[in-house]
Amino acid sequence: MKIPKYIQKIINKQELYILSTSSKERTPNIIYIKFLKVLSDEQILIANNKFFKTEKNLLENPKISFIILDKKNKKSYQIKGIAEFHKDDQIFKDTIEWVKDKRSTAAIYPKSGIVLNVKKIYCGAKKIFEE
Numbered sequence: 001m002k003i004p005k006y007i008q009k010i011i012n013k014q015e016l017y018i019l020s021t022s023s024k025e026r027t028p029n030i031i032y033i034k035f036l037k038v039l040s041d042e043q044i045l046i047a048n049n050k051f052f053k054t055e056k057n058l059l060e061n062p063k064i065s066f067i068i069l070d071k072k073n074k075k076s077y078q079i080k081g082i083a084e085f086h087k088d089d090q091i092f093k094d095t096i097e098w099v100k101d102k103r104s105t106a107a108i109y110p111k112s113g114i115v116l117n118v119k120k121i122y123c124g125a126k127k128i129f130e131e
Contacts, residue, residue, distance in 0.1 A: 002041035003118055004129070007077055010070050011038050019046070019066045021057035029053045035099055035110075036066065044079065044116040045091070047099050049108050058083045064116055077128075080120040086113040 003011075017036045022028045031054055035047030044066075048055060058064060065080040086092045095113030121129035 003038065003079075003121065007068075007079075007121065008038045008041075010068050010077065011036070011044070011079075014068050017066045017068070019054065019064065021054050021064055022061055023053075023057050024060040029057055035102065037098070039091075039115060042118055044081070044118065045095065045098075046083075046114040046116060047095050047110045048085070048112040048114050049099065049110050051111070055111075058085070058114070064114075066116075075123055078120075078122040079116070079118055080122075081116045081118040084115050084117065086115060087111075091115060 014036075015034070017033050018030060019033050019036070020028060020030050031051075033046065033049075035049060037045055039045040051058075062083045063080070064083045065078055067076055067078050069076050086095070091113045092110070095110050099108060099110050118129075119131045120127065
């Protein structure tokens with residue numbers, strides 16, 4: 001199943017995202033990120049610019065989630081899935097160009113592109129999508 005178009009629009013309107021991972025010991029880690037966008041109807045692209053604990057967690061446990069807020073309708077959505085790293089391919093090249101176009105300083109440079117393959121979407125406690 002695909003990410004509903006209305007959720008894709010909300011994702012692409014956000015300016016900051018709260019991203020969550022956990023280690024193999026189940027220790028949670030939450031960060032703010034700016035570089036996240038819809039890649040396709042089933043995938044999200046995340047630029048790995050300065051991930052440390054997040055990268056370590058994803059290498060140990062590829063499960064990842066983030067939350068978005070629909071201010072207009074006063075709803076939030078959790079997007080959950082599996083991450084895959086891209087370092088030497090077209091996705092990484094596209095990630096570099098995207099970050100260059102959007103960044104505020106030359107100090108921001110991606111180490112990799114991360115594709116989140118969406119598996120579940122929730123609105124509050126209600127599951128609205130599951131693969």
